Amino acid sequence: MLHYGHSSPSANYKLYEAxxxxxxxxxxxxFSNDDKTGSSGCIINTCGWMGDTQMSYNSLINVxxxxxxxxxxxxxxxxxxxxxxxxxxxxxxxxxxxxLPKSPGVISRTQESRLESREMNFKKYFYxxxxxxxxxxHEQLRYEYFPHTKVIEFSNLCLLKIGAPSLPESALPIGVxxxxxxxxxxxxxxxxxxxxxxxxxxxxxGAELNEGDELDADQAMETYYDYIETNIAGxxxxxxxxxxxxxxxxxxxxxxxxxxxxLLLMEDIIYVDR
Numbered sequence: 001m002l003h004y005g006h007s008s009p010s011a012n013y014k015l016y017e018a019x020x021x022x023x024x025x026x027x028x029x030x031f032s033n034d035d036k037t038g039s040s041g042c043i044i045n046t047c048g049w050m051g052d053t054q055m056s057y058n059s060l061i062n063v064x065x066x067x068x069x070x071x072x073x074x075x076x077x078x079x080x081x082x083x084x085x086x087x088x089x090x091x092x093x094x095x096x097x098x099x100l101p102k103s104p105g106v107i108s109r110t111q112e113s114r115l116e117s118r119e120m121n122f123k124k125y126f127y128x129x130x131x132x133x134x135x136x137x138h139e140q141l142r143y144e145y146f147p148h149t150k151v152i153e154f155s156n157l158c159l160l161k162i163g164a165p166s167l168p169e170s171a172l173p174i175g176v177x178x179x180x181x182x183x184x185x186x187x188x189x190x191x192x193x194x195x196x197x198x199x200x201x202x203x204x205x206g207a208e209l210n211e212g213d214e215l216d217a218d219q220a221m222e223t224y225y226d227y228i229e230t231n232i233a234g235x236x237x238x239x240x241x242x243x244x245x246x247x248x249x250x251x252x253x254x255x256x257x258x259x260x261x262x263l264l265l266m267e268d269i270i271y272v273d274r
Contacts, residue, residue, distance in 0.1 A: 001232050003200040003264045005162060007118075009047060009059055011268065012163045014182035015228070017062060022229050024066035044069065048114070061087055070095055076102035122198070122271045125235065126253050147273075149239070150250040150258075157248060159188040159199070161265040162228060185224045188265050190248060194238045196273075198266040199250075204230035205260035233259045237271050 002019050009016040031038035044067055046060060061084070064072055072088060072095060074081040081099040088095045109117070128144025164184045188194075204227050236258075240249035251273050252258075 001200075001234075002229070003162070003202065003227075003232050003266075005200070005264060005266045005269070007268055010055060012182055013055060013059070014180065015162055016059065018183060018225075018228055020059075020063055021066050024068075027067065042067075057083065060084070064088055064095065065091065068093075072097045073100055074098070075100045118269075119271070122235075122237075126237075126251060126273070145253065148252050148255045150236075150252050151247050152250065154190055154246040154248065156261055157190075158262045159190055159194075159265060160185050160227065160262060161188050161267060162224075163267075180221065180224075183221070183224050183228060185227045190241060192241050192243065194241055194248075194265075196270045197238050198269045198271050199236050199238065199263040200232040200266065201234055201236055201258050201260070202227060202230055202232055202262040202264055203259055204262055227262070227264065232264070236263070237273060239273055 002022060004012075004016065004019055006012055027042060044063060046063055057080075063069070064084075070093075072084055074084055074097065078099070081097065085097040088097060126145065126147040131142040131144060162183065162185050164181045164186045206223075206226055234253060237251040238248060239251050242248070
């Protein structure tokens, strides 16, 4: 798993593209080292972007190119089918484009239903499915898993996010090169506003990033890609922030220690544990 941190690819399209490229590289290595996997191939389920804007359409073609797909299935869109067929044909690759009709009775999900589904999946991630035993009576719902609460001091955490507002050239110090701000990894100030925010737990345990660190452009991008391309262990939720005692309370699916102190903030994802 890799960290993106937004509910839509349009929020940080450059980061989204970088993650697609990273996933394609990982799949290629897997195919090269595993004959069974390499011969069976993989099915890529693209995200909910339907190709109705130029950016979303470009993302679909980018997935085809990065993963070197040989079959593209387009469902229930004559226009998208024709556009994809024309553009993948220009790639001079042996790619088959197939159009499939939508099954009868299938309807597109509304934004509200997607939000509800995301909420349910977060609940299932931490608690699992509801345990039902018709032979027993329980006043409260029982779940498969038992999430755990961790209380960690601010000093033992490094809260980060990927992507920052760009600066005009005139605002940069003399001799400092512009870096790609969409991929910039920046520290996040811990405060009460972080309550109920979801974070990815990074496996990257390299040098800690602090506000005011001065890196040249090449060194900065190398450091940022260390975070972008490193797998995440899973997710935690910030359930409380104690500013007085400088501690943060996390909902975690496991009692084990976190694999690193680096947490990557999901900027627009909130989960309320109830």
